[in-house]
Amino acid sequence: xxxxxxxxxxxxxxxxxxxxxxxxxxxxxxxxxxxxxxxxxxxxxxxxxxxxxxxxxxxxxxxxxxxxxxxxxxxxxxxxxxxxxxxxxxxxxxxxxxxxxxxxxxxxxxxxxxxxxxxxxxxxxxxxxxxxxxxxxxxxxxxxxx
Amino acid sequence: xxxxxxxxxxxxxxxxxxxxxxxxxxxxxxxxxxxxxxxxxxxxxxxxxxxxxxxxxxxxxxxxxxxxxxxxxxxxxxxxxxxxxxxxxxxxxxxxxxxxxxxxxxxxxxxxxxxxxxxxxxxxxxxxxxxxxxxxxxxxxxxxxxxxxxxxxxxxxxxxxxxxxxxxxxxxxxxxxxxxxxxxxxxxxxxxxxxxxxxxxxxxxxxxxxxxxxxxxxxxxxxxxxxxxxxxxxxxxxxxxxxxxxxxxxxxxxxxxxxxxxxxxxxxxxxxxxxxxxxxxxxxxxxxxxxxxxxxxxxxxxxxxxxxxxxxxxxxxxxxxxxxxxxxxxxxxxxxxxxxxxxxxxxxxxxxxxxxxxxxxxxxxxxxxxxxxxxxxxxxxxxxxxxxxxxxxxxxxxxxxxxxxxxxxxxxxxxxxxxxxxxxxxxxxxxxxxxxxxxxxxxxxxxxxxxxxxxxxxxxxxxxxxxxxxxxxxxxxxxxxxxxxxxxxxxxxxxxxxxxxxxxxxxxxxxxxxxxxxxxxxxxxxxxxxxxxxxxxxxxxxxxxxxxxxxxxxxxxxxxxxxxxxxxxxxxxxxxxxxxxxxxxxxxxxxxxxxxxxxxxxxxxxxxxx
Numbered sequence: 001x002x003x004x005x006x007x008x009x010x011x012x013x014x015x016x017x018x019x020x021x022x023x024x025x026x027x028x029x030x031x032x033x034x035x036x037x038x039x040x041x042x043x044x045x046x047x048x049x050x051x052x053x054x055x056x057x058x059x060x061x062x063x064x065x066x067x068x069x070x071x072x073x074x075x076x077x078x079x080x081x082x083x084x085x086x087x088x089x090x091x092x093x094x095x096x097x098x099x100x101x102x103x104x105x106x107x108x109x110x111x112x113x114x115x116x117x118x119x120x121x122x123x124x125x126x127x128x129x130x131x132x133x134x135x136x137x138x139x140x141x142x143x144x145x146x
Numbered sequence: 147x148x149x150x151x152x153x154x155x156x157x158x159x160x161x162x163x164x165x166x167x168x169x170x171x172x173x174x175x176x177x178x179x180x181x182x183x184x185x186x187x188x189x190x191x192x193x194x195x196x197x198x199x200x201x202x203x204x205x206x207x208x209x210x211x212x213x214x215x216x217x218x219x220x221x222x223x224x225x226x227x228x229x230x231x232x233x234x235x236x237x238x239x240x241x242x243x244x245x246x247x248x249x250x251x252x253x254x255x256x257x258x259x260x261x262x263x264x265x266x267x268x269x270x271x272x273x274x275x276x277x278x279x280x281x282x283x284x285x286x287x288x289x290x291x292x293x294x295x296x297x298x299x300x301x302x303x304x305x306x307x308x309x310x311x312x313x314x315x316x317x318x319x320x321x322x323x324x325x326x327x328x329x330x331x332x333x334x335x336x337x338x339x340x341x342x343x344x345x346x347x348x349x350x351x352x353x354x355x356x357x358x359x360x361x362x363x364x365x366x367x368x369x370x371x372x373x374x375x376x377x378x379x380x381x382x383x384x385x386x387x388x389x390x391x392x393x394x395x396x397x398x399x400x401x402x403x404x405x406x407x408x409x410x411x412x413x414x415x416x417x418x419x420x421x422x423x424x425x426x427x428x429x430x431x432x433x434x435x436x437x438x439x440x441x442x443x444x445x446x447x448x449x450x451x452x453x454x455x456x457x458x459x460x461x462x463x464x465x466x467x468x469x470x471x472x473x474x475x476x477x478x479x480x481x482x483x484x485x486x487x488x489x490x491x492x493x494x495x496x497x498x499x500x501x502x503x504x505x506x507x508x509x510x511x512x513x514x515x516x517x518x519x520x521x522x523x524x525x526x527x528x529x530x531x532x533x534x535x536x537x538x539x540x541x542x543x544x545x546x547x548x549x550x551x552x553x554x555x556x557x558x559x560x561x562x563x564x565x566x567x568x569x570x571x572x573x574x575x576x577x578x579x580x581x582x583x584x585x586x587x588x589x590x591x592x593x594x595x596x597x598x599x600x601x602x603x604x605x606x607x608x609x610x611x612x613x614x615x616x617x618x619x620x621x622x623x624x625x626x627x628x629x630x631x632x633x634x635x636x637x638x639x640x641x642x643x644x645x646x647x648x649x650x651x652x653x654x655x656x657x658x659x660x661x662x663x664x665x666x667x668x669x670x671x672x673x674x675x676x677x678x679x680x681x682x683x684x685x686x687x688x689x690x691x692x693x694x695x696x697x698x699x700x701x702x703x704x705x706x707x708x709x710x711x712x713x714x715x716x717x718x719x720x721x722x723x724x725x726x727x728x729x730x731x732x733x734x735x736x737x738x739x740x741x742x743x744x745x746x747x748x749x750x751x752x753x754x755x756x
Contacts, residue, residue: 016549023556070541099544101591102536122544122584124552124577 007033007139009065011043011079012097013072020124021066021097024131030139035062040074043067044082047089058088061146064138069098069105077105080112091145093138097131148372152339156332163328170320177313181306184238187231188303191245194224195292195299198252202288209263221253235309241302248295252288259284346374354381362389425458425488425505428495433462436500445507446483457483458490458503469494469501480512481505487512536594543587551580582714586702589716593701596723601641608649608681609635611642612670615649619657627664628657633671636679638748644724645748651717652683652744658711659687659742684743689736698734721746 008030012018018036025031037043045051047065049058065083069076076096083089095116096109109117118134121127198220205213228246259281266277346368353366362385368378419426425442429435433454438446449456459465460481468477469492477492488505495502554576562570609632616630630653638645653668660666669684690698690705697703699722704715721744725732729749736742 014545014549016552017545020549020552020556023552099541099548101588120544120548122547122551122587123581124548124555127548127552 005033006035006060007063008035008135009037009043009046009062010034011037011040011065011071011076012068013038013070014068017068017120020127021131024128025135027128027132028136028140030135033139039072040076040079043071043079044074047083048086061089061092061144063093063142063144064134065092065094066097066134067094069096069100069109077108077112080109080114084113093142093144095134095138097134149339149343150373152335156335159328159332159335163324166324167321170317170324174313174317178310180235181310181313184231184306184309185303187227188299188306190227191224191299191302192296194220194227195295198224199289199292202256202285202292205259206285214260217256221249221256225249235305237305238302241298241305245295245298245302248291248298252291252295255284255287255291259288342370342372343374346370346372346378350374350378350381353378357381357385357388362392424507427458427503427505429459429501429503431466431499431501433459433466442505445486445505457481458488458505465492466501468492485509532594536591539587539591544584547580547584547587551577551584554580582708586714589714590701593716593720593723596644596720596727599644601644601727603640604642606638606640606642606645608638608645608672611635611646611649612653615646615653619650619653623657626657626661627666628660629665629667631667631669631671633669634673635670635681636672636674638679638681640728640748641724644727648721648724648746649683651721655717655744656683656685656687656742658713659689660685661687661711663687678747678749680745680747682743682745684741686741689738689740689742690734691738692736695734695736699732718744 008025010018010021012021022031022034022036025034035046037046042052046053046056049056067076067079071079076098080094080096083092083094090113093115094113095118096105096114097118097120098105099120101119106117116134118130121130198217201213201217201220205217228242228249231242262277262281262284266274269277349368350366353364356364364385365382366378367382368375419439422439423441425445426437426439427435427442427446427449428437435450435453438449442449446456446458449458453459454462458481465477465479479490479492481488481490486507487509489508491504491506493502493504494500554573558565558570558573558577565573612632612635616632620626620628649670653670656668657666660668663686667686670682671684672679672681674680688706694705697705699718700715701719702715703719704713706713722732725746725748730747732744732746734742734744
């Protein structure tokens with residue numbers, strides 16, 4: 001089934017941001033290939049097939065992970081660190097999509113090997129454009145190693 | 147040769163000459179005596195001869211036994227006289243021999259005469275005449291002989307006179323010559339001696355005068371080997387010893403002076419602990435008090451009674467161990483005595499096996515430090531809080547704004563045809579305000595970040611910077627008629643990215659407020675008045691009322707309504723903060739519709755701006 005193919009992993013706790021992001025991804029008809037995870041712990045469970053996602057096949061990887069930094073339980077930086085420190089997931093493209101424009105966050109993210117760092121614009125038009133561009137680029141344009 | 151020897155020689159010489167003279171005179175006396183004796187003998191011979199002649203005549207007149215006896219007696223005495231004479235001279239000897247011969251002849255002739263007379267008495271008359279004739283011949287012979295004898299006696303007398311004369315003459319010559327020789331030798335000795343002595347004495351005198359003036363290092367150095375030389379030598383030795391004595395005396399005086407100075411210094415140094423307002427305590431290694439300065443007596447009045455239980459001497463064994471084994475011979479610790487805090491510097495005095503504890507009351511400082519520490523902790527906490535706050539602002543405040551904008555935009559997009567025109571306008575207003583607030587948050591964040599940003603000072607080419615910024619601005623607004631003049635931009639020293647922000651903000655402002663000018667003329671330049679460099683940005687835009695110039699640089703302060711000119715009122719506040727951080731000043735001049743000029747200076751040094 002085409003719907004089962006998860007190409008975008010959206011890790012975001014704010015439901016409004018989730019709705020607006022999904023809305024923006026509709027431009028390239030990517031909205032139904034998105035798996036939304038509401039906190040860091042859930043995200044790690046999903047990625048490493050643990051807890052409620054224990055039956056998932058770890059080899060089925062998304063084409064891009066959109067990661068917010070400020071998350072309940074486990075924060076985005078920690079999620080990124082875990083992804084990068086695991087052999088199976090270290091090559092996964094991760095794009096930080098956050099409201100934070102703090103230098104520290106940017107430096108931490110890049111030091112952990114993030115593929116891109118996008119500050120969410122407050123203006124919806126700009127935000128929708130940015131998300132659509134990210135989806136187009138990473139899902140449709142970019143080629144993965146495996 | 148010593149003067150004494152020389153003088154002795156002189157005296158000896160004189161004595162010699164005297165002795166010689168005496169000898170000579172003695173010889174002469176002997177000679178004269180001889181001669182006088184000879185003369186006297188000659189006179190007696192003459193007298194005797196004449197006496198005999200008289201007696202002979204007497205006999206002839208009256209021959210008899212008595213006259214004959216007288217004659218013979220006279221002859222005998224004269225004979226004794228002649229035979230008794232002793233002569234040294236040869237001539238006198240010859241003359242005397244002749245006289246003796248004549249004398250003997252006279253005796254012979256007188257004998258013949260007597261014999262004739264005897265014969266005459268007994269002979270005939272004829273015979274008598276012959277005998278008379280014989281008598282006459284004998285008398286004649288007698289007379290002749292007496293004449294010769296007298297003559298010889300005279301010549302003997304003459305001879306003695308001549309020898310006296312000769313002896314006198316000889317002696318006069320001899321003495322004269324001797325005297326001359328003695329005078330010459332002794333005179334020259336005396337002359338040279340006196341010359342030498344005078345010169346030596348002069349040298350000695352000048353030398354002693356020099357020494358007397360105090361130059362004890364002076365040496366007379368007379369080389370002559372006489373008494374003056376010895377005197378000079380003795381003098382030199384004396385001055386040498388005097389010098390040594392003087393030197394040692396000077397050493398002693400200096401030593402005394404130094405000791406006095408040291409004593410004064412010691413007394414002066416002793417006032418240090420006495421006047422020290424901080425307590426100083428000295429103990430032996432067992433902790434027995436050896437010395438308390440007045441401050442210690444006052445501040446630690448019970449230390450003697452309490453001994454090692456006194457807090458000043460707390461942890462005594464550990465302290466001694468630390469001092470003795472620590473290697474550093476000193477330690478520092480803090481103690482409290484009667485509610486006061488003291489910083490103790492503990493010093494081990496090796497020689498005396500003493501421990502000195504210098505105290506410093508730092509109660510106030512400690513309180514201040516504690517307060518400062520607390521404040522620092524508070525401040526750090528506040529800073530952390532602020533960081534957290536700004537993080538929240540940047541993250542959490544933007545999300546709802548995005549939702550407001552997003553959903554109102556989608557409402558217009560998805561349901562715009564179902565809403566009335568007024569409803570759509572209101573949704574647009576919601577969206578615009580949300581965006582405005584987002585901008586405000588962004589500006590506020592960047593403004594607050596300015597204070598935290600570290601500055602990296604470098605040399606800045608201001609002209610290149612202005613050109614670069616200008617080309618960026620022009621690119622973003624391609625359809626404006628803009629005229630930029632760059633006039634003499636002097637290089638500056640500062641943080642390049644911050645100064646760039648200043649130029650960006652001022653040029654953007656100038657562009658914004660010249661929007662309705664055709665052409666818009668903007669000038670950026672600088673001037674150096676010797677003490678500082680002033681940069682300026684001048685435009686021919688709408689300007690401002692100088693009455694509100696104090697509001698220009700305040701955060702969120704604006705002189706225009708948003709519908710006139712967009713903006714949040716942070717741009718100039720950022721400019722001011724950056725310039726202040728560089729230690730510079732910023733100000734502006736302008737008038738309504740008369741353009742505006744913004745000035746700033748850069749001191750080139752970072753200053754902490756609270």
